[in-house]
Amino acid sequence: MPATPDLDTRAHPALVHAEDLSKVYGGRPAVDGVSFRVTRGECWGLLGPNGAGKTTLLRMLLGKTPPSGGTLSVLDHPVPGAARSMRARVGVVPQHDALDPDFTVAENLVVFGGYFGLSRREVEARLPWLLEFASLEGRADAYLSALSGGMQRRLSLSRALLNDPELLVLDEPTTGLDPQARQVIWQRLRSLRRRGLTLVLTTHYMEEAERLCDRVTIMDHGRLLDCDTPGGLIERHIEPQVVEVHGEGAAAWHAAAGARLAERHEQVGDTHFYYCRDPGRLLGAVERAAGLRFNHRPANLEDVFLKLTGRELRDG
């Protein structure tokens, strides 16, 4: 069930509360005065292009870098002041897994539990469940080099659950995974979300944000551009129907007919995007035109994202 954007903050107290938070590197703001709340039980996604400031924001959230300005509290702990005791109740899936290559699957979990003050026996009692969650049953004694990228990410996810956290923070949880492995991670995250765990994740995959997140926040140039349910963002920013037209003669057709038949139009390379409430007349016209290829689809988060962040290529 997607949460409504105007949640009652008394019934759903904020697990993360940031007020005018900023981080400046060498005079350049990486995070530029952002304010937001993450409420208990929701999956809150941070969507943005490379270099938007997502990772810097996550690092501040975990107390791994001090903010240049603003206030931040996580699980009622002021951060970075009380970040250490806050992190005892938070699970983290870092972008690069950072699993320990010197250890087996089980040793990775036992050693990491030690960082939380959990004894070997306490971790071993939870080991069957953690291995099952990672679909690594029977691989407790396997070394990391024997695991695929998807298996390693699942182990990294299980490791983040060792301390039975109230909040799970994931930095690009499916980057670098193949489609099957990614589906498995999504399924695991949804099952955690259903159990009431609060999730904060960054991604630059639209479909990931659309499928997983109750609320998506779009970030660019260190600022939060908008925050809403995926459906709400689409509804507020984009006409519901999209027709993409490309092929020889698309430009001429646009000038002659297309331009008048849609509420809004964008061009990327040789493809024309027509955004409409009712695409009937436009579709009729494009079908009659010879030599044009077209694709009619409902508007999605990617359309919102591209509208808000622009279409130029981001390197780095």
Added chain:
Amino acid sequence: MADDPPVGAKPTDATSPVASRAWPRWLGWIPVWRRNLLVWRKLAVASMFGNFGEPLLYLMALGYGLGALVGQVGGMPYLHFLASGIVCSSSMMTASFESTYSAYSRMAVQRTWDAIVTAPLSVADVVSAEIVWAASKALLSAAAILVVATALGVVDGPQALLALPVVMLTGLAFGALGLVVTSLARSYDVFLIYTTLFITPLLLLSGVFFPLEQLPGPVRTLAEVAPLSHAVAVVRPLVVGASVPSPGVHLAVIAGYAAVGWLLAVALARRRLEA
């Protein structure tokens, strides 16, 4: 969302509730130190082989070979002089290697530190653990040499065991200095420079292989400022059974290097990882 099959039991079913307790600030280094110990245990046989084998070779080749030519040095047989010096130099070499090449691998290549600081532990905990770990390995290698030296009849008596805490302190000093370099390093190359400009000169000029008195004035002064000569000054008499002249001064110098190095390493590592 309802189409997902249920996965596993609830996380709290296994041992509910899970009592996750953050380590107290001053003990946060322990689980990280233990992690390094667990990795070492997997390679312990090969590691111990090196710990015993290498000093044995040095003592045989130099102690007997060179010793036969030079006879008495510093008022004792050369084998005794050399063995008591190598106890110290080996602790320096071991702690330095561990705190540079090995620690850098964990910090920058394996990203082990990155994962640790997502737990309720800090960069200071990790750096402290690495320094204590470097010193622990230094202690181990020095202890191995003492065993070999005892077998060769070099060690005078049980007071030689007092050399072990001195070696541990020396390991802390070189571990801390190594971590300073590691916190600044952008690649492995800088460790070669550190070894060539600092560690190897100390190995050769700190009274391990020949007495400090042989050195020309300015070089000798430099050697006397550096930490290794102070370790040798305390450990050698303890091993061969002589009285130790002004041990407090020597120990204070080594402890000073350890303390300043530790503060600097923590500050530099925080600058690197918490920017």
